[in-house]
Amino acid sequence: MNIALIAHDHKKDDLVAFAVAYKSIFEEHNLFATGTTGLRIMEATGLSIERFKSGPLGGDQEIGSLIAKNQMDIIFFFRDPLTAQPHEPDVTALVRLCDVYSIPLATNMGTAEMLIRGLKEGLLEWRELRKSKNGENNG
Known part of the structure; x- marks a missing residue:
């Protein structure tokens, strides 16, 4: 599965810790991330991650493009609800695309x-079926 990892500045530590804790699951999948978040996770885990630009420089939109092409299966986007984001319209657009294309989106640790855990148990196999149905199998 193709998994995106994104975190606002005040949530990067949380996402890095999450990636460390679940490294054994993440290493079985194709990982994508916005700039600094991806670098920090790679340094902490050694996982291979395709990095895009940072969120404010278009990274959120790059991931959104993959969602619109049905090439992204899961998004882990640890958002900071207490800090205004200069690229909030891009964040909103990414969340909207997840809803439009039924992409599972986690915005917090819970x-x-x-x-x-659902991914580990194989409860997201419907994503593979959807891609196969649409003639796409990109990960």
């Missing part, structure tokens, strides 16, 4: 725990 939901992320449920989603990663």
Whole structure:
């Protein structure tokens, strides 16, 4: 599965810790991340991650493009609800695309725990079926 990892500045430590805790699950999948978040996770885990630009420089939109092409299966986006984001319209657009294309999205640690455990248990196989149905199998 193709998994995106994104975190606002005040949530990066949480996402890095989450990636360390679930490294054995993440290493079985194709990982994508926005700039600094991806670098920090790679340094902490040694996982291979395709990195995009940072969120404010278009990284959120790059991931959104993959969602629109049905090439992204799961998004872990640890958002900071207490800090204004200069690229909030991009964040909103990414969340909207997840809803439009029924892409599982975890925006906090609680939901992320449920989603990663579901992934481990094979409860997201419907994503593979959907890609096969649409003639796409990109990961």
